[in-house]
Amino acid sequence: MKNKNSFEKVIPTAWMVAYRRTFTDIPFSKEIFKELEEIRKKNNYEKISEFLKKKELAPQFEARHKLIDKLIYKHNCDQILELAAGFSSRGLAMAAKDKFNYVEIDLSRVIKEKKQIVKEISRKNNFKIPKNLHFVSGNVLNYGTFEKALKYFDKSKPLIIAHEGLLRYLTMEERAKVAKNIHKVLKKFNGVWITSDISLKKVFAKENKAMNNYVDQVAKLTGKDIVGNRFKTEKEAKEFFKQFGFSIKRHSFVEVYDNLVSPKRLKLSEQKAKEVMEGAAVFIMKLI
Secondary structure (H helix, E strand, O other): OOOHHHHHOOHHHHHHHHHHHOOOOOOOHHHHHHHHHHHHHHOOOOOOOHHHHOHHHHHHHHHHHHHHHHHHHHOOOOEEEEOOOOOOOHHHHHHHHOOOEEEEEEOHHHHHHHHHHHHHHHHHOOOOOOOOEEEEEOOOOOHHHHHHHHOOOOOOOOOEEEEOOOHHHOOHHHHHHHHHHHHHHHHHHOOEEEEOOOOEHHHHOOOOHHHHHHHHHHHHHHOOOOOOOOEOOHHHHHHHHHOOOEEEEEEEHHHHHHHOOHHHHOOOOHHHHHHOOOOOEEEEEEEO
């Protein structure tokens, strides 16, 4: 697609998220990051600056991951499609332990590296890669990518579509394409859409120079207007998804605060840890 090179620039952000997960107890996080570093060094990828690592954001990413996990289990559905899965360990953990039929979609380079990482982890830890874990390369703006993924699922059973960190890099027009594609899929499977990508502009309205500088640097790295792409308010976000035929239920990141380990490991106070989760939420969406 014409946007492929543009989205390739977002790949380093997946490295940043993988790094922050190392401060958590999310399964396989340390193993994935270790293998990812080997790939980075082998291919001479540019090193991420210390400023962009921003490990104090780890509680936000840990909460995001654990809340989505919690909501997936709550729905008692064993078919999961994760969009822009990056270097998340969710697929490997759920397919191996809980026998979920799990499919990950991402850009071709990410999928190539993810397969390599999973292969190395399985070899070093002496276990077989789950047969119910599948990888599909493509772009979620293209419905053809979904069609490649759907061949792994049973249409007589419900499907959960989940993602974290996808929409923030998309324009409103691109988000509309994703929403329409997901609606088309869920009409066939009668499932739910779970997303944490409800980023709001008001978070950056505060006089937080360090965070604003960080966002500016990420924008330069990815070539994306991260702040401009954000919803102005949560009401606007809800109205956006409703226009495509979805009902919405909101869950705050703070719901899983007591399950987080990164604040203690990073010696962050509860106040500091919750600050990076302020206003952050997961939407569970069903067809109206």
